[in-house]
Amino acid sequence: MYTSKRPRQFLQVEIRAARADELKTILSSVPYLAFSLENVTSYEDVWDKIRCGGYDLVFFDDRVSDPKELERLRRYRLEGGGSQVVLLTDFSDLDFLRSMFSFGVSDYLRYETLTPEVLERTVRHCTQVMDSSIKSFEYSKKIDNLLSFQSKLNSSELGFPEFYDFIADNIRDLCDCQSVLVEILKEDRFVCAGGSGNGTRFSGFEFQYKNDLSSGVIESRSTIRIEDFETDPRLNRDQTKLATGRSGVALPLYFLDRPLGVLKIFSSEAYTFSKDDVKILELASSITGGILYERGLLAELKEKNLSITETQTIAKIGNWSLNLETGNFVCAENTRRIFGLEQSYEFDPEKREDPFVFVLDRDRVEKLRKYYIKNSECYEIEYRIVNKEGGTFRVAERARVYRNREGKAVRLEGTFQDLTGLRNSEESLKFLKTGVEMSEDAYIVSESVWTQGIGRKIIYVNEAFVKLTGYKRDEVLGKSATLLQGPKSDPRIVERIQASLGLMTSLKEEIVIYDKAGRDLLVDIGIYPIRDEFGSVTHFISIIRDISEKRVHENKLRQSQKMEAVGQLAGGIAHDFNNLLNVILGNLEILQVNLKTQPELLRWVRSALDAIQKGVDLNRRLLSFAREQPVNPxxxxxxxxxxxxxxxxxxxxxxxxxxxxxxxxxxxxxxxxxxxxxxxxxxxxxxxxxxxxxxxxxxxxxxxxxxxxxxxxxxxxxxxxxxxxxxxxxxxxxxxxxxxxxxxxxxxxxxxxxxxxxxxxxxxxxxxxxxxxxxxxxxxxxxxxxxxxxxVILGGDDPTVFGCARSEKVILVSDDAVYSEIASAFLKRMGCKFWTTGDAARIFPLIEENSPITCVMLDASVPNADLAIERLSENPSVRLIRFGKENCGKSISIPRPYCISEFSKLFQNGLRSHVTV
Missing domain, CATH: 3.30.565.10 (Histidine kinase-like ATPase, C-terminal domain)
Incomplete structure (x- = not known):
């Protein structure tokens, strides 16, 4: 009895309608055969129709024996045509037909012997061959898809979580499905790590590990196939909503004995997944489990290596290894970065990093390294290096020494750490502390946190604070700066200081404080918050400067200026008063002349004149106070x-x-x-x-x-x-x-x-x-x-100032550096060539060395001046010009400093005769 799960598609090529009806009648008599029969009466385009129609069985009439049609039949079979071919004929010699159609025909039937039984046998045979071929082809294609799936997963460079979506997308190429979910087991819960199709909307969804489809797959370590979700009692109803399908397969993702998760594939149709589909999917889940485990290990290792590398980078540490027997030296990228080396640089096994050790540190480093390798298990050496760019850095070399059974050192494993920033910070802090300690200003560093019963504790004071206040360091550390306040400390300023501290802001004020002995000091105080890298105030620094003496001087200066202002005012009044006195005095003198004959009246005039004279004296004192007396420039x-x-x-x-x-x-x-x-x-x-x-x-x-x-x-x-x-x-x-x-x-x-x-x-x-x-x-x-x-008074371009002195050669003798400098500048401006000395005894060697000398300008107060004057008087070719502070009889003298115009005129006169200037 013929059974078939699907209707069969038949094609009959028959020009005779009666024969076509006869075949259809017989096929209809075959029990349980569901079919559709299509009849064509022409060979035109029949082969294209066969190739495209997907027919299970094609019935040909005798005309296919035409050579042209035989060639088409042969080519169709060579191309792997899926349809089976049956020849229907009236010809009685079937052996001849078999020899003629040795290639391409599956069976031969004669019309006169054609019965339902014969036709059923032929149809069964041909469709079985057809189904087997199709099944083999489809399975082979699935295997190819599976291999392609494995290749894609192995070659993918995607990381997590994108890789999970990549798995789901490629699973859909292995079977007919609408959605795929990749669930990863995380301790006591499942996480939808990836999805494809309708499954994408569940990415990131989490649910507890419990008695449901996913947990059942993990616990049984086997595949669960559900042909219809609506009728299968094993399916949790929530999962039915989650699945959005009618049938599905849940497969465990394992590597060896380690569960990784569940792979779920869903279809919108019931009874979608065959046993062959399940086998392919099981192979795919096995492949996926292995690849996921491998990827997980690699990702975990990469993350650990990245964490180690980042930690080393942050700490400026690079690891290295040295084989003491072969000299092979291997180092990490961070080590190369410390030494400023390119990736292609190769270390010299003989010298290792020594070419980079600072030249003054090399001997010490080598001696210490040899000693530690011989006698220690671990060592640490700090030294300076010079990298390839010429920068100098401080590094710490730390290493463990590995020895063989005989105790010989064979390998070093260690690290280099860049300590440059740390040491520079330490040195900067040292310099800063030194500067603060040497400062003449007093420094106080206090905590920003208020301590009950104390206030903000002082944690540091410098030496200037000790000198200013008389307190020793241990007497103020741990206490509040309020101990410096006293009766004269302005409470308003104290309140402003407390408010500024509370608001964590800067402040600058003048306030009276008290030293240990109780003396009050007027100080200028600046308070500034110290913030950490997050902007939080950690401490306050107070800078105190004693301005008591400065304020005294300022008050004196201010008072002096005020007095001068009063003097100017008095001077103005004195001028007006002078005018009044002048008028009164003139009139009284006229009266005195005219009243000589009247002694009684003259007595009153003289009394008034005495009063006027007292007024004149008073006015002189006012003018003197006002500094209005004429001052000669x-x-x-x-x-x-x-x-x-x-x-x-x-x-x-x-x-x-x-x-x-x-x-x-x-x-x-x-x-x-x-x-x-x-x-x-x-x-x-x-x-x-x-x-x-x-x-x-x-x-x-x-x-x-x-x-x-x-x-x-x-x-x-x-x-x-x-x-x-x-x-x-x-x-x-x-x-x-x-x-x-x-x-x-x-x-x-x-x-x-x-x-x-x-x-x-x-x-x-x-x-x-x-x-x-x-x-x-x-x-x-x-x-x-x-x-x-x-x-400036220079004499302009007057030739009497400079004109006749251009070529003179002069020796200037003076031990007064200031006046010697001025006279030298004048001689230089006049164009003279000159030599200076502070000892008259040097005159004559200079005359011999620089002859001819025009004149000697001599300060009479220098050593050996008298002897030099006596000897120069015997040499008429050298003119002598003497200069001093006082007038000397008939000698010429000008007040110092010299005016260049007068200096030039006197110099020119001195060239004509011996002159004392």
Missing amino acids: ETLDVNYLIREFVPILSKARTENHRIEYDLSPIPMLCSLERGGLENALLNLVINSKDAMPEGGVVRIRTEFLKVGPSSNFFFADLEEGSYCLLTVTDGGSGMSEETRHRLFEPFYTTKGGKGTGLGLPMVYSFVKRSKGKIEILFEPEGGTTFAILIP
Whole structure:
């Protein structure tokens, strides 16, 4: 009896309709045969139809015996055509037919003997051959797909979790399914690590290990095939919803005895997965389990290696190994990075890393290494290296010595650690601590945390604190800085300090504190929070500077300026009072003349004259107090005056303020008041220092300038000629335009109660009296420059100053360094060639070495001067010019420092005769 699971597709090629109906009638008589029969009556395109139609059996009539059709039949069979071919004929000699159709025909039937039984046998045979061929082909294809699946998994470079999705995608190539889930076992739960199709929406889903499909597969270590989820009692209802299908297969993912997870494949149709499908999927799950285990081990190993590498990188450590017998040296990438080596660099087994050891450390390192290898199991050496780029680093070499049975060292396993940053930090801290200890300011470091009953504990004070307060370190450590407060400590300032500490902000105040002996000190205190890398305040540092003495000096200066202001006011009144006294005095003198004949009235006039005289004396005292008495200007060298004034200016310096000088080597003589210049310079330096409360540098500079028609606007209102440019520069924050415009106004100040507003107006007045100019300039980098221009007295280009001295050779003899420097500058400007000495005995060797000498300029106070004068008087070819501090009879004398014009004239006169200057 014929049985078939599916309807069969038949094709009949028969031109005769009666024969076609006869075949259909007989096929219908075969029991349990479900079929469809298609009949064609033409051979045109019949072979293309056969190739595309998927027929199980093709019935041909006699016409296929045509040679052309026989060739087509042969080619079809060679191409692996799946349809079986049966020849229906009226011809009685079947042996002849078999010989004719030796290739391509499965069976031969005669119409006259065709019965349902015969046809059933033929159909059964042909369809079995057909099914077997199809089944073999499909299974072979599945095996090929399985091998391809294994190859894809092995060659994939994807990491987790993408690899799980990759597995699910490729499982779908092995069977007819709608969704795939890859569940990985994690301790007591399953995790949907990957999916394909409908399974993708469950990625990342977790569920507990319990009595369900997944746990059953793991526990039984066998495949569970469910042909219909709706009728299978083994399926958990939640899993039915999860599956979104009708049938499925759950396969265990194992490697040896280690469960890894479950592979689930679902189909939307019932009874989808055959036994052959299950076998293929079991092979796939076995392959997947092995690959997952291998990948897991590799990932775990890679993660551990990466963790070790990252740890070594963070700690700046690189491992290495040295075979002491072969000299083979192997190191990690971090070691190469420490030494600055490229990946391709090969270590010399003989020298190993020694070429990189700092030259001064090599002998010590080699001796220590040899000693440790011989006598120790482990060792550590710290030394300096020079990498390939020439950078110097500190490294620690640590190693374990491995020995053979005889105790001979055969191998070293160790690490190099870059300690450069650590050692640099330690040295920086050492330098910082040294600087803090040597500082004249007192430093206090306290905790940021408030301790009940104590406050913020002091953990460090420097030596300056000990000197300032008289407390020893152990007397204040662990206590609060409030112990320095006392009766005169302003409670408002104390409250502001506590508020700043509570808010973790910086603060700068002036407050009175008390030392151990109870003496009060006025100090400038700055409190600053110290933050860690996360921005949290860990400590506070307080910097204390004693300003008691400074405040005394400031008060004295302020008082002096106020008195000067009062004096100026008194001077103004004195001038007006002088005018009144002059009128009264004149009238009284006229009365005195006219009242000579009236003694009684004359007595009252004389009494009034006595009172007037007392008023004149009082007015003189007022003018003297106001410094309005006429002061004759002097011709002075500005550079020399500044050098003389340096000791006074140096008192304005502090620990954070420096004064730098850049004075022109050219002597610049100006007509000015000595006291006026000194007072102006002092005022400008003090203002510059006040502009830099945090400290800085005040620069005083002089320069010789020529002002001509083409000069810029800065010199617009100056006469053409030579000028001394005196500048005082600070590094402060500058000033506003309003302040700049009002800076020279009397009584205008930006210092509040600390200033009088008279310092800069006095500077301005001095500059104007000296026929000069003062300007305020702003520096590009920040800061302010006060520039003063004062006319220089040089004699211009007058030939009487320089003209006749160009070729003279002079010996200058003086032991006064300052005046020798000025005279040398004058001689140089006049174009003379000259030699200087401080001993008169050197005159004559210099004359012999540099003959001919025009003249000798001699200070009479130098050693051996009298003897030199006597000998020079015997040499008329050498003129003698003597100079001294006092007038000497009829000799010529000028006050020092010399004016270059007068100096030149006297020098020229001295060339004509012996002169005492």
